[in-house]
Amino acid sequence: MAIDWRTADRWLMGEAMTNTLIADYINTLCDDIGPRWGGTEAERRAADFIVSTQNKHGLRDAHVEEFPVRTWENPSASITVLADAGRGGEAQWEADVRPCLFCPPVDVTGPLVDVGYGMEHEIGPVRARLKGAIVIMSMGFEPFTPPRLASLRLEDMNKLGVKAVISPHPEGGRRTSHGSANDWRDGEPDYVPVPWLQTTREHGTRLRRRASQGRSATVRVAARLFDATSRNTACELPGSLWPEEHIILGAHHDTTPDSPGSNDNGSGSSVTLETARLLAALEKETGMRPGRTLRFVTFGSEEQTLQGSFAYVRRHYETHERNRTAPEPKPRLMINLDELGTGNMKGVALVFPELRPLVQREMDSMSEGLRCHVMAQLDASGDMYPFAKAGIPSSMLWRWRFVGRHPDAAFGHASTDTTDKVRVRELKEYAGLLSRLLLRLSHVPPEKWPANRLSTRSIAKRIEEERGSVVRTM
Numbered sequence: 001m002a003i004d005w006r007t008a009d010r011w012l013m014g015e016a017m018t019n020t021l022i023a024d025y026i027n028t029l030c031d032d033i034g035p036r037w038g039g040t041e042a043e044r045r046a047a048d049f050i051v052s053t054q055n056k057h058g059l060r061d062a063h064v065e066e067f068p069v070r071t072w073e074n075p076s077a078s079i080t081v082l083a084d085a086g087r088g089g090e091a092q093w094e095a096d097v098r099p100c101l102f103c104p105p106v107d108v109t110g111p112l113v114d115v116g117y118g119m120e121h122e123i124g125p126v127r128a129r130l131k132g133a134i135v136i137m138s139m140g141f142e143p144f145t146p147p148r149l150a151s152l153r154l155e156d157m158n159k160l161g162v163k164a165v166i167s168p169h170p171e172g173g174r175r176t177s178h179g180s181a182n183d184w185r186d187g188e189p190d191y192v193p194v195p196w197l198q199t200t201r202e203h204g205t206r207l208r209r210r211a212s213q214g215r216s217a218t219v220r221v222a223a224r225l226f227d228a229t230s231r232n233t234a235c236e237l238p239g240s241l242w243p244e245e246h247i248i249l250g251a252h253h254d255t256t257p258d259s260p261g262s263n264d265n266g267s268g269s270s271v272t273l274e275t276a277r278l279l280a281a282l283e284k285e286t287g288m289r290p291g292r293t294l295r296f297v298t299f300g301s302e303e304q305t306l307q308g309s310f311a312y313v314r315r316h317y318e319t320h321e322r323n324r325t326a327p328e329p330k331p332r333l334m335i336n337l338d339e340l341g342t343g344n345m346k347g348v349a350l351v352f353p354e355l356r357p358l359v360q361r362e363m364d365s366m367s368e369g370l371r372c373h374v375m376a377q378l379d380a381s382g383d384m385y386p387f388a389k390a391g392i393p394s395s396m397l398w399r400w401r402f403v404g405r406h407p408d409a410a411f412g413h414a415s416t417d418t419t420d421k422v423r424v425r426e427l428k429e430y431a432g433l434l435s436r437l438l439l440r441l442s443h444v445p446p447e448k449w450p451a452n453r454l455s456t457r458s459i460a461k462r463i464e465e466e467r468g469s470v471v472r473t474m
């Protein structure tokens with residue numbers, strides 16, 4: 001059946017805005033199930049919920065794919081500022097604390113030293129005091145100065161003999177969040193150059209003053225690395241014209257250890273569910289179907305250095321010499337949804353330039369003012385990265401970078417990323433716009449779709465060239 005675009009657009013936007021299930025998905029994933037750290041029982045429940053929802057909505061072959069995950073747990077952590085026998089006579093006190101993800105266990109007492117942003121000119125005057133020290137270092141970039149990656153500054157601290165690094169959260173209000181101490185472009189989940197902990201902005205100020213008074217602190221982190229089982233989910237809406245070709249819409253369903261993950265990434269997983277539902281319902285009610293197959297995937301353990309999307313790409317698109325299974329044909333495009341509560345939909349940001357005219361043309365036909373951009377650097381901050389690395393045209397949505405970031409997005413990777421942090425009306429619009437875009441992309445005939453000429457070798461070379469550089473596309 002041919003697509004009557006006017007009817008399809010009206011039907012999809014109307015269904016998206018007036019008959020939405022977005023709030024149900026968000027409430028189930030983020031409030032009923034709650035934190036969904038990859039490899040835990042809660043993550044398993046989230047994956048089961050996603051699969052049963054996809055089944056209920058008539059998607060084909062909804063299933064869970066298990067994979068081994070290198071994971072981490074952290075039963076306790078503390079920063080204790082030791083009592084001051086001198087002038088102030090201050091009693092010992094506990095500073096707010098949250099260690100970085102995969103922080104190694106540590107139990108160390110040492111002098112507090114303030115290194116500012118940890119730049120060369122700041123290290124100079126205190127270099128002799130850094131061996132065995134606990135340093136306070138801002139993770140942002142020093143203003144007016146060529147930026148240096150935070151992960152490299154942590155490496156510097158390790159080389160100087162620092163025992164632990166404490167960084168204040170940039171926002172006020174006693175906030176802390178789980179950070180990553182390594183560069184995800186390197187893909188080493190459990191590599192942390194030096195124990196790195198976050199404190200609140202408020203306690204950061206107090207710690208800096210204690211450092212200037214020559215005070216000491218004890219930093220303790222209990223932590224364990226181990227192997228567990230995490231889960232991806234997948235389902236399809238089969239194509240009516242070119243069923244052997246596919247496009248992926250993906251989002252991670254896991255969270256950091258104690259985050260309800262409403263913006264990050266209940267928003268993206270809910271919009272994935274809803275977009276699939278809208279297109280399945282369009283087919284049921286009007287008979288209008290995608291041309292090529294649409295596949296909806298949710299990833300586990302994204303917060304653990306993208307282990308879920310790496311597992312998905314390995315399993316489906318790489319040749320396995322040992323059992324000689326042929327890989328599936330690569331998808332025509334992968335679109336990643338992450339943190340959609342951060343801003344409204346502005347367009348698509350591609351990793352590679354080849355599809356820009358095609359995607360822009362299809363978005364223009366929607367008359368919604370959406371823009372297609374191409375990222376100047378390979379961005380490893382989301383699940384599009386393993387796909388890009390494997391030579392698959394991939395993308396994320398343009399939502400907040402450079403313009404229109406909602407303040408509620410600054411509560412991520414902590415227990416504060418609750419359901420009040422997302423805007424359901426904007427998520428409804430995302431699902432409506434995405435279902436229209438996917439339907440269009442699925443109907444671009446194969447002869448009008450540029451051949452995939454990406455070479456994994458040149459992509460690997462590009463990643464190598466960009467190693468250590470600051471990601472300017474953020």
Ligand SMILES: [Zn+2]
Pocket residue numbers: 252264265302338339
């Ligand atoms: Zn995320």
